Amino acid sequence: MEYPCAEKCVKFGDLTIVVRAQWHRWPGSEPPGGTTEITVTLMRDGMETRIVKTAPFRKTDIPLRCLPHETPRYAEAEAKRAVNVFLRWLGLALTDDMWGLFMELDDAYRFRPIEDLRELTALDFLSGLRDAGRIVELLFIAFTHLLCATHAWCLRNNAEVDATAIRVRLGEWLLAFAEENNARFADFTPKEVNANA
Amino acid sequence: MRVKERKVVKMGDLTLTIEGTWMTTWKDGMERGEETRVRAIVHWAGEKAWSVSYIADEGTLSPYAGGELARQYGAAMADRHARQFLRWLGLCFKDDASALFNSLDSAYLFNPEYRQRPGAVDTCWRLARVGVIASTLAITFNQLRAAVCKSFVFEAANYKRYAPLGIFAIVGECLRNFANAGGKELDLAAAFVELAEQRLKEKEVSADGVSVR
Numbered sequence: 001m002e003y004p005c006a007e008k009c010v011k012f013g014d015l016t017i018v019v020r021a022q023w024h025r026w027p028g029s030e031p032p033g034g035t036t037e038i039t040v041t042l043m044r045d046g047m048e049t050r051i052v053k054t055a056p057f058r059k060t061d062i063p064l065r066c067l068p069h070e071t072p073r074y075a076e077a078e079a080k081r082a083v084n085v086f087l088r089w090l091g092l093a094l095t096d097d098m099w100g101l102f103m104e105l106d107d108a109y110r111f112r113p114i115e116d117l118r119e120l121t122a123l124d125f126l127s128g129l130r131d132a133g134r135i136v137e138l139l140f141i142a143f144t145h146l147l148c149a150t151h152a153w154c155l156r157n158n159a160e161v162d163a164t165a166i167r168v169r170l171g172e173w174l175l176a177f178a179e180e181n182n183a184r185f186a187d188f189t190p191k192e193v194n195a196n197a
Numbered sequence: 198m199r200v201k202e203r204k205v206v207k208m209g210d211l212t213l214t215i216e217g218t219w220m221t222t223w224k225d226g227m228e229r230g231e232e233t234r235v236r237a238i239v240h241w242a243g244e245k246a247w248s249v250s251y252i253a254d255e256g257t258l259s260p261y262a263g264g265e266l267a268r269q270y271g272a273a274m275a276d277r278h279a280r281q282f283l284r285w286l287g288l289c290f291k292d293d294a295s296a297l298f299n300s301l302d303s304a305y306l307f308n309p310e311y312r313q314r315p316g317a318v319d320t321c322w323r324l325a326r327v328g329v330i331a332s333t334l335a336i337t338f339n340q341l342r343a344a345v346c347k348s349f350v351f352e353a354a355n356y357k358r359y360a361p362l363g364i365f366a367i368v369g370e371c372l373r374n375f376a377n378a379g380g381k382e383l384d385l386a387a388a389f390v391e392l393a394e395q396r397l398k399e400k401e402v403s404a405d406g407v408s409v410r
Contacts, residue, residue, distance in 0.1 A: 093321060098320045099309050102309050122297060125298060126289070129331035133331060137328070140318070143317060144318060
């Protein structure tokens with residue numbers, strides 16, 4: 001059975017990024033469980049080719065911890081959460097808050113051994129780091145394309161603005177967009193070029 | 198140019214080959230960069246071999262790479278990364294996640310803690326890369342651990358003899374010693390018995406109250 005997916009779309013300049021998540025149940029697994037997967041699609045205006053990358057976000061049985069008819073609703077909530085978390089991480093990367101991003105990744109994937117607090121086995125550590133690496137690869141691709149898009153926008157508009165400032169502002173917008181539950185699309189292309197920005 | 202260095206670890210039915218490959222990369226008809234790849238080839242007796250790999254290092258062409266020392270330089274790079282992988286595998290067996298974390302971090306600098314203004318592109322790229330290494334390590338570690346568990350070491354009498362020493366820790370130490378010695382082939386079973394017996398002897402001596410050294 002296909003469970004509902006969630007997606008959010010971000011546009012900056014000629015770049016459109018679609019972040020989509022879906023929870024999949026493992027067929028015939030005992031105990032029952034599933035995986036939430038994230039797919040990032042990058043599109044450029046006027047180009048037919050697109051980049052599509054997928055990575056597992058997390059393994060969870062949360063959508064199954066309810067009455068069977070409620071599972072699709074829970075699965076959708078899980079997918080929405082994954083999309084929002086991914087956008088938040090993208091926002092943190094754009095605002096250069098690397099320590100914040102690292103800590104949130106560590107919180108999600110638990111790959112940092114902490115003496116007396118989190119004693120990990122080698123295999124737990126490796127699998128956590130592997131999962132974090134997979135999702136960071138998606139982040140890296142989305143992030144670098146957004147970075148190129150900000151520079152391309154500055155060049156195209158002959159804007160006397162600092163590309164870094166635009167990137168940081170884009171990151172802040174993304175952080176806010178990740179908090180909005182009902183919004184599905186946001187165009188972050190600056191509408192006016194402020195020479196003093 | 199392409200140079201390969203191989204390290205073979207044999208344990209029971211499993212032959213694990215760690216292959217470091219250094220190669221130059223081409224762009225627009227010119228030799229512009231270099232890349233070192235580490236591949237772990239898993240071969241169980243009677244089954245088809247399969248492998249997992251990762252890119253250990255890549256960048257612009259080193260001055261050594263273009264000259265007559267290229268082959269030596271490439272062999273050294275391939276050997277270095279293959280040995281590093283064996284050391285990490287040894288740390289997995291020792292179940293020392295902290296040491297593994299620190300060693301991976303000092304090789305790939307993926308932890309932004311204590312670093313001044315780490316860039317997002319840099320940190321994300323390093324984390325993504327180290328994730329692939331972790332995946333390769335986890336797969337290889339599981340295969341070799343399965344081979345150890347299926348071997349004579351886990352037969353009742355041997356298990357009883359060696360378990361108090363920490364079987365996997367001894368395996369880890371054998372792998373580390375092999376990596377440090379720079380040999381080409383390791384009979385893990387023989388190395389295990391040798392090291393375990395040496396440890397038992399030391400234990401007996403110290404139990405008698407006589408100083409080991």
